[in-house]
Amino acid sequence: MTTADMTTADPTTTDTTTRAVLFHELGGPEVLTVAEVPLPAPGPGEVLVRVEAIGLNRAEALFRAGTYYYPPTLPGSRLGYEAAGVVEAVGAGVTAFAPGDPVMTAANFDFGVHGVYAERVVLPEEYVVARPEGVDPVTAAAVWLTYFTAYGGMVLTGGLGPGDHVVITGASSGVGTAAIQTALRVGAVPIATTRGEGKRKRLLELGAAHVVVTESEDAGDLVEEVRRITGGAGADLVFDGIGGPGFARLGDALRPGGTAVLYGWLDPRPVTLSMNWPQTVHTYANGVLAGTAEGRRRAAGFIGSGLRDGSLAPVIARTFDGLERIADAHRLMESNTHLGKIVVRVGS
Numbered sequence: 001m002t003t004a005d006m007t008t009a010d011p012t013t014t015d016t017t018t019r020a021v022l023f024h025e026l027g028g029p030e031v032l033t034v035a036e037v038p039l040p041a042p043g044p045g046e047v048l049v050r051v052e053a054i055g056l057n058r059a060e061a062l063f064r065a066g067t068y069y070y071p072p073t074l075p076g077s078r079l080g081y082e083a084a085g086v087v088e089a090v091g092a093g094v095t096a097f098a099p100g101d102p103v104m105t106a107a108n109f110d111f112g113v114h115g116v117y118a119e120r121v122v123l124p125e126e127y128v129v130a131r132p133e134g135v136d137p138v139t140a141a142a143v144w145l146t147y148f149t150a151y152g153g154m155v156l157t158g159g160l161g162p163g164d165h166v167v168i169t170g171a172s173s174g175v176g177t178a179a180i181q182t183a184l185r186v187g188a189v190p191i192a193t194t195r196g197e198g199k200r201k202r203l204l205e206l207g208a209a210h211v212v213v214t215e216s217e218d219a220g221d222l223v224e225e226v227r228r229i230t231g232g233a234g235a236d237l238v239f240d241g242i243g244g245p246g247f248a249r250l251g252d253a254l255r256p257g258g259t260a261v262l263y264g265w266l267d268p269r270p271v272t273l274s275m276n277w278p279q280t281v282h283t284y285a286n287g288v289l290a291g292t293a294e295g296r297r298r299a300a301g302f303i304g305s306g307l308r309d310g311s312l313a314p315v316i317a318r319t320f321d322g323l324e325r326i327a328d329a330h331r332l333m334e335s336n337t338h339l340g341k342i343v344v345r346v347g348s
Helices: 058-065 137-141 144-157 174-185 197-205 219-229 247-252 286-290 293-309 323-335
Strands: 017-023 032-038 046-055 082-090 102-105 120-124 128-130 165-168 189-194 210-213 235-240 254-262 280-283 316-321 341-345
Touching (some): 046 137, 046 144, 102 137, 137 341, 144 235, 144 286, 174 189, 174 293, 189 197, 210 219, 235 247, 247 254, 286 293, 316 323, 323 341
Parallel strands (some): 165 189, 165 235, 235 254, 254 280
Antiparallel strands (some): 017 032, 046 082, 046 120, 046 341
8 A cells, every 4th residue: 555545644643553452252341351453554445543432332242242143253353333533544535534534433344353442443434424513522432323223223114203102121221312312303202111210210301201110020010001101002113122032022012003123132032022913023233224325324414413403412321431441341331230321431
């Protein structure tokens, strides 16, 4: 690659290594380590990004433990979907970005290869999106994947519209809180579920119209409460990232002809379908939609406008400083005691 092929912002972009988080074996947060790794110059169609903040996602804990839908390549697997930063350099043919541009990662890649838990990363340009004007790095790191999942899953896939009742499981998670705000933004009625009573008040403060606590496995409690809330009709949509046998009771809470969208499988057991027919069941893969220019354009428009008018405002559970705190951040994520998004600041 010649100098003419790469536009640089300052001499530091000629560095050949960067610090990144790796893991060499499957396991808990303790397997995560920080190491110096090679940093190639951006090639044709690639962008070099200086990472300012990283947003954590449940998928990364599953990947680290070996229970995600694709396995890491060990030893030396990378990790991380979501980051905010600044473009330092671009390769030949890149016209959408220039050095100095604030950006976010589009989270549509194999994070074992392109993982963004690092101080600097080189990514294909289709894995990068512009950061909305005026949005700080911590907020930006908490925005893209959660709101893209909520918008893509509930609205573009599930057809959620004004007046619809939507049951949102795991509502205290980053995606859950984003889903509450997304539902409100389109005029729907969010019914949040949470496992413990302790999060009810905060979820109501965040805009949930109703909160259903599901501390027991009693399917009747959830169904009965949703029926009561909807005047006996049932919910129009359920938005679930858990799956497993409990997915059936969500289907039981739907109105006839309702829709269920399953976007994750925190419960690794086989998914059970409700016999409350007819209903439509979608499995939602965020990366497929994010992998299209049209999907990224529509989501960027929805998210950007929501941030500007204040209707979308990510809930930050806690912010850690430095890559060295990544294991602590993962421990908090797996404790299930937080509400909202966990972010790790990188660099100064």
